Amino acid sequence: MTPSGVLAASASGGDLFVAQNVFFGMIALVMVVSAIRCVTTRNVVHAALWLVLVLAGAAAQFILLGSEFVAVTQVLVYIGAIIVLFLFGIMLTKASMGDDDSVAGEKRLMASLVAVLLAVVMGIALIDSYSDTRVVIDEPQRFGAVSDAIFSQYIVAFEAVSVLLLAALIGAIVVARKE
Amino acid sequence: MIALLAELSYWQITSIRLAAGLVAVLLVAGTLVYAHLFKMVSFMQSRLGPMEAGPYGSLQLLAEIGKFLQKEDIVPRRADRFVFKAAPFVVLTSTFLLLVVLPGGPDAWFITNDLGIYLAMAVSSVSVIGILMAGWGSASKYSLLGGLRATGQLIAYELPLLLAVVGVVIQAETMNLQEIVLAQANGEIFGWGLIGNPFILTQFAGFAIFMIAMQAELTQTPFDMPVAESELVTGYMTEYSGLRFLLFFIGEFATAGVFSAIAAVLFLGGWYVPGLDPTDNLFNVLGPLVLFGKVVVLTFVVFWVRFTFPRFREDQLQRLAWKFLVPLALANIVVTGVLKVVV
Numbered sequence: 171m172t173p174s175g176v177l178a179a180s181a182s183g184g185d186l187f188v189a190q191n192v193f194f195g196m197i198a199l200v201m202v203v204s205a206i207r208c209v210t211t212r213n214v215v216h217a218a219l220w221l222v223l224v225l226a227g228a229a230a231q232f233i234l235l236g237s238e239f240v241a242v243t244q245v246l247v248y249i250g251a252i253i254v255l256f257l258f259g260i261m262l263t264k265a266s267m268g269d270d271d272s273v274a275g276e277k278r279l280m281a282s283l284v285a286v287l288l289a290v291v292m293g294i295a296l297i298d299s300y301s302d303t304r305v306v307i308d309e310p311q312r313f314g315a316v317s318d319a320i321f322s323q324y325i326v327a328f329e330a331v332s333v334l335l336l337a338a339l340i341g342a343i344v345v346a347r348k349e
Numbered sequence: 350m351i352a353l354l355a356e357l358s359y360w361q362i363t364s365i366r367l368a369a370g371l372v373a374v375l376l377v378a379g380t381l382v383y384a385h386l387f388k389m390v391s392f393m394q395s396r397l398g399p400m401e402a403g404p405y406g407s408l409q410l411l412a413e414i415g416k417f418l419q420k421e422d423i424v425p426r427r428a429d430r431f432v433f434k435a436a437p438f439v440v441l442t443s444t445f446l447l448l449v450v451l452p453g454g455p456d457a458w459f460i461t462n463d464l465g466i467y468l469a470m471a472v473s474s475v476s477v478i479g480i481l482m483a484g485w486g487s488a489s490k491y492s493l494l495g496g497l498r499a500t501g502q503l504i505a506y507e508l509p510l511l512l513a514v515v516g517v518v519i520q521a522e523t524m525n526l527q528e529i530v531l532a533q534a535n536g537e538i539f540g541w542g543l544i545g546n547p548f549i550l551t552q553f554a555g556f557a558i559f560m561i562a563m564q565a566e567l568t569q570t571p572f573d574m575p576v577a578e579s580e581l582v583t584g585y586m587t588e589y590s591g592l593r594f595l596l597f598f599i600g601e602f603a604t605a606g607v608f609s610a611i612a613a614v615l616f617l618g619g620w621y622v623p624g625l626d627p628t629d630n631l632f633n634v635l636g637p638l639v640l641f642g643k644v645v646v647l648t649f650v651v652f653w654v655r656f657t658f659p660r661f662r663e664d665q666l667q668r669l670a671w672k673f674l675v676p677l678a679l680a681n682i683v684v685t686g687v688l689k690v691v692v
Contacts, residue, residue, distance in 0.1 A: 215485055219432065222478060242464055242471045250474030251504075257481045258500050261493060313463035313524065 201227035377606035420591035432486035437596035439479030446472035454636030487588035495584020499575035505670040506565035512678035513558040530619035613643035
């Protein structure tokens with residue numbers, strides 16, 4: 171069967187598109203390699219820059235799933251704000267060039283243990299809940315639908331998160347200002 | 350023209366859009382450098398500016414590009430080679446992504462979706478990473494200080510920039526830039542619809558905040574602490590030479606053009622001219638030119654301010670953002686929201 175024939179067959183069958191699966195694999199590969207480099211590199215700035223690739227990959231996966239709003243928010247919040255603050259903090263405190271041997275310390279065993287545990291727990295939870303669900307993406311998610319859901323169905327959760335973030339913000343200022 | 354476009358396949362339309370993007374970035378950057386940086390400033394300082402290459406020095410740009418291309422691409426010995434070399438491309442990528450949301454006419458757009466201005470604000474923040482990469486990767490104190498100053502400033506002024514846009518979004522009831530243009534074209538001022546309703550009239554506070562924050566985002570004087578030449582040489586660009594410096598330079602001026610275009614779309618009616626039907630096919634050709642004209646006017650203001658005012662101190666600069674612009678922008682949102690509900 172020709173590639174376009176496969177695409178048409180799978181599209182009509184309600185499966186995920188072939189092209190989407192191919193791109194998912196490519197982006198996932200980039201993400202996995204970047205994530206491994208992020209924790210194995212001995213240069214803190216390089217680690218933050220590898221993390222940019224992981225987060226950008228996550229944004230790209232969201233676009234493949236048709237969730238444009240989540241993808242753009244991922245870029246705005248994680249790449250535009252959090253990574254920039256990481257880099258800013260690293261460069262203000264110790265911006266040493268080259269490798270820093272004190273980075274990969276003796277906590278490596280504990281860290282990998284926690285990481286494996288987290289992966290297993292999350293993996294089991296995801297497979298248990300969604301292994302029978304098939305995702306059908308007919309069209310990109312509407313921006314307005316997201317805000318409608320947030321401000322009607324999930325309004326209590328949304329306001330609770332806002333208050334929590336505000337409290338964290340004020341707490342950070344109080345802690346930082348204590349002479 | 351529409352019939353012609355409809356017959357083209359996806360890759361042909363994509364190629365046209367790619368070419369249009371390249372032309373937009375290079376043409377706008379070139380025009381701004383020649384008209385504003387070479388000529389306008391020279392006239393402000395009672396001199397002629399470049400006059401030798403071509404009539405009135407109009408070919409000076411080609412001479413400059415030739416000069417930069419010939420220069421050696423120097424990487425400092427202690428620099429982080431890959432990060433140092435990649436930084437200008439990250440900054441330029443941000444500029445190109447920013448361009449993508451701009452509409453030039455009813456059918457002359459790169460992408461059009463509901464994200465619009467939200468997408469623009471998200472990708473504009475990516476350039477900060479490029480600037481930090483340049484500042485750190487150069488392994489130079491001047492560059493690092495410049496990079497840190499630039500980051501502090503860009504974070505501080507991103508907030509008023511975003512908040513200034515919210516007023517327009519509330520009034521237009523959409524984030525889609527194409528629909529914001531149409532909302533202004535079809536709007537009426539107390540029932541008088543002859544010139545539409547450009548949002549500069551109702552959102553003047555938002556426009557003023559946007560222009561000030563834009564000046565800071567572009568690190569143009571009086572907000573040029575990051576590249577303060579008397580203390581930091583040229584900040585994060587200090588160690589760059591040849592082509593990579595040229596990329597930073599193009600990025601700076603193209604970003605000035607693209608930000609001005611976003612301001613023109615949000616506040617001045619974008620590609621629309623009063624008196625014509627906004628669905629007219631004519632606008633697919635006329636629209637980009639109209640938008641370009643508005644960009645030239647807005648960047649004229651940017652460079653006029655740049656060459657008129659002295660530089661802010663770092664603390665004055667931060668105070669202006671956090672204690673004046675942010676509260677003003679929030680007040681503007683509240684007033685706009687109340688009026689939107691009441692009227």
